[in-house]
Amino acid sequence: xxxxxxxxxLIGVLVLDQKPGLAPAVGIAFxxxxxxGATLTGxxxxxxxxxxxxxxxxxxxxxxx
Numbered sequence: 001x002x003x004x005x006x007x008x009x010l011i012g013v014l015v016l017d018q019k020p021g022l023a024p025a026v027g028i029a030f031x032x033x034x035x036x037g038a039t040l041t042g043x044x045x046x047x048x049x050x051x052x053x054x055x056x057x058x059x060x061x062x063x064x065x
Contacts (some may be wrong), residue, residue, distance in 0.1 A: 002035020 005028045012018040 002032050002038075005031050 008023065009020055009028055012020070
């Protein structure tokens with residue numbers, strides 16, 4: 001996802017003969033670096049299933065049976 005702006009700029013340069021300035025190139029570099037950083041450090045811990053029951057849950061289960 002973070003490579004989309006750089007691919008769009010590359011297509012603009014090659015196909016449309018656009019000449020981007022320094023600010024757009026630096027901005028795209030920041031987006032790509034941020035995406036790489038998020039991918040490398042953004043791991044989330046795995047979720048563990050809840051083992052506790054709510055008060056009164058057993059009574060509701062017995063009544064439904």
